[in-house]
Amino acid sequence: MTTSRRFAYTVGAVALLAFFAFHTLPALQGFFYSLTNYRGYGDWEWVGLKNYELLFSDARVGRAYRFTFGFAVVAAVLTNVISLALAVGLNGRIAFRRTLRAVFFVPNILSLLIVGYIFNFIFSSAVPQIGSALGVEALSTSILGNPDLAWVGIVVVSVWGASAVTTIIYLAGLQTVPVEVYEAASIDGATGWRRFSRVTFPILMPFVTINTLLTVKGFLMVFDQIIAMTGGGPGDATRSMSVLIFSAGFNAGEFAYQSANAIIFFVVIALVSLFQVRTMRSRERV
Amino acid sequence: MTAATPTAPDRVVPLGGSGRPARRAELYPGRRRVNWWLTAVLVVCSASVLVPFYLAVVTALKSPEQLGGSPWALPTEWRWDNFGTAIEVVDFPRALGNSAVVTAGAVVLTLLTNSLVGWVFARNMDRRFFRFGFYFLLAAMFIPFPVIMLPLVKQTSALGMDSLWGLVLLYAIYNLPFNTLLYTGYVRSIPYELEEAAALDGASPVRRFRSVVFPLLMPINATVVILAALGAWNDFLMPLVVLSDRAQYTLPLVQYAFQGQFNTQYSLAFASYLMALAPMVLVYVIGQKWIIGGVVRGSVK
Numbered sequence: 001m002t003t004s005r006r007f008a009y010t011v012g013a014v015a016l017l018a019f020f021a022f023h024t025l026p027a028l029q030g031f032f033y034s035l036t037n038y039r040g041y042g043d044w045e046w047v048g049l050k051n052y053e054l055l056f057s058d059a060r061v062g063r064a065y066r067f068t069f070g071f072a073v074v075a076a077v078l079t080n081v082i083s084l085a086l087a088v089g090l091n092g093r094i095a096f097r098r099t100l101r102a103v104f105f106v107p108n109i110l111s112l113l114i115v116g117y118i119f120n121f122i123f124s125s126a127v128p129q130i131g132s133a134l135g136v137e138a139l140s141t142s143i144l145g146n147p148d149l150a151w152v153g154i155v156v157v158s159v160w161g162a163s164a165v166t167t168i169i170y171l172a173g174l175q176t177v178p179v180e181v182y183e184a185a186s187i188d189g190a191t192g193w194r195r196f197s198r199v200t201f202p203i204l205m206p207f208v209t210i211n212t213l214l215t216v217k218g219f220l221m222v223f224d225q226i227i228a229m230t231g232g233g234p235g236d237a238t239r240s241m242s243v244l245i246f247s248a249g250f251n252a253g254e255f256a257y258q259s260a261n262a263i264i265f266f267v268v269i270a271l272v273s274l275f276q277v278r279t280m281r282s283r284e285r286v
Numbered sequence: 287m288t289a290a291t292p293t294a295p296d297r298v299v300p301l302g303g304s305g306r307p308a309r310r311a312e313l314y315p316g317r318r319r320v321n322w323w324l325t326a327v328l329v330v331c332s333a334s335v336l337v338p339f340y341l342a343v344v345t346a347l348k349s350p351e352q353l354g355g356s357p358w359a360l361p362t363e364w365r366w367d368n369f370g371t372a373i374e375v376v377d378f379p380r381a382l383g384n385s386a387v388v389t390a391g392a393v394v395l396t397l398l399t400n401s402l403v404g405w406v407f408a409r410n411m412d413r414r415f416f417r418f419g420f421y422f423l424l425a426a427m428f429i430p431f432p433v434i435m436l437p438l439v440k441q442t443s444a445l446g447m448d449s450l451w452g453l454v455l456l457y458a459i460y461n462l463p464f465n466t467l468l469y470t471g472y473v474r475s476i477p478y479e480l481e482e483a484a485a486l487d488g489a490s491p492v493r494r495f496r497s498v499v500f501p502l503l504m505p506i507n508a509t510v511v512i513l514a515a516l517g518a519w520n521d522f523l524m525p526l527v528v529l530s531d532r533a534q535y536t537l538p539l540v541q542y543a544f545q546g547q548f549n550t551q552y553s554l555a556f557a558s559y560l561m562a563l564a565p566m567v568l569v570y571v572i573g574q575k576w577i578i579g580g581v582v583r584g585s586v587k
Contacts, residue, residue, distance in 0.1 A: 095320045118342050169586060
């Protein structure tokens with residue numbers, strides 16, 4: 001079996017080397033640049049931890065964190081609540097089940113950027129039309145132009161896009177609930193909300209964990225829909241961390257500074273993921 | 287919600303309080319009692335998915351003068367040549383070709399390389415090198431793309447990888463951690479005896495993989511293909527930072543690049559958006575069951 005062992009080591013080594021070269025190495029380079037004053041071109045010098053010091057007093061970065069996390073929490077909660085409701089509905093005794101399921105999944109196959117452009121039009125033209133027809137002041141102008149409300153538009157698109165796959169995962173979860181469990185519950189007189197909260201939901205807990213992890217992680221990286229709808233504005237009201245790293249890192253000569261920003265962002269994301277996995281695991285066991 | 291008791295019609299369950307559903311089930315054995323209220327609620331909810339499409343279609347078919355009217359109104363005169371103009375303005379065939387090359391390339395390269403790597407890792411997990419490598423890949427999944435994109439762009443342009451083929455290679459590499467996780471889990475369920483038998487017959491490792499293992503991996507292969515295709519087709523950020531030649535722009539990127547020209551001409555923009563979305567929608571209509579199943583298997587693992 002020596003040829004097969006040599007083959008295995010060759011495949012493993014090539015795969016790990018390729019991954020190291022195009023994923024790990026850029027990460028290490030990012031750390032390296034974060035200790036310099038590199039602008040993306042030209043000369044550079046060592047500056048030590050100065051970029052990191054500046055980060056902590058940069059109001060722009062603070063606002064980007066606040067928007068990103070606020071957005072991720074609101075969007076993740078809404079996505080999971082709506083998806084769970086839809087999944088319970090789709091799992092009920094309904095007609096056209098397959099067609100409805102197919103329709104609700106459509107957003108998952110679409111480019112979020114293009115969906116963002118379509119919703120940009122909806123918020124700037126279609127919704128204000130209804131808003132002024134109904135005499136609702138807040139809706140008669142584009143919410144995307146309002147620094148206090150633009151984030152709502154981003155949340156709507158993001159929930160619209162993410163609910164598709166979240167719903168289908170919950171639906172898969174609901175189908176793992178054995179019919180006997182429901183029968184036992186109805187013998188005990190549990191129906192409606194009581195049955196959902198005491199019987200269905202606890203069984204679904206692993207799926208709540210998966211969906212919360214996936215949605216939060218995805219929303220913390222939010223980029224496409226913001227570019228399509230607000231470009232991070234008005235001002236920097238909807239500038240997420242990804243948008244900030246992208247726009248300032250590539251176009252404002254802040255290559256090194258945004259590299260430091262990205263490194264800290266990575267640490268934060270890793271901590272959030274670990275925290276989530278731990279708390280959710282412990283809750284599942286109860 | 288009260289009528290959503292999922293009792294199979296053939297099982298008569300003594301329901302405390304309301305005996306009606308059970309009696310009906312007895313009267314019509316084998317027929318499911320449809321909850322029409324719930325169906326109606328869901329149909330109304332599905333409008334939230336369909337309304338954006340309605341608006342996109344009617345906007346794409348309007349003339350510039352009609353755009354001044356209500357966005358909700360149907361076009362008074364259907365301007366199908368908006369699509370023709372949009373095709374010319376954005377050079378749609380070229381963008382479609384670019385997206386097709388990247389997606390097909392990413393799918394094929396991801397499938398072939400990642401399945402082989404997953405198999406090799408799964409069968410050698412008892413060796414320290416592979417165990418370490420596996421955890422290394424898993425740990426790397428925590429690093430999101432925006433974190434590495436600044437240095438990556440330096441690297442890809444220095445290596446001349448700022449092209450469609452560069453993207454294909456990057457997709458295959460970045461898909462590796464997740465797919466290795468998928469494949470190793472699945473390979474363990476394949477009896478090792480099959481490979482042993484082939485090895486005794488003198489089959490090389492490549493041959494064993496190709497003719498024994500790979501066909502058995504089909505359910506996971508389907509998931510990998512679907513996820514790789516959706517990922518590459520709809521991706522925006524990576525092509526945006528990696529590609530430098532406008533002639534290589536993929537469909538989403540073209541919509542971004544033409545925003546300036548679209549500004550005053552919503553109809554052209556929407557015609558272009560719809561054409562960019564259409565190929566994947568078409569694939570979805572044909573392979574709907576397959577795609578949903580693939581995505582679910584990928585997420586629940």
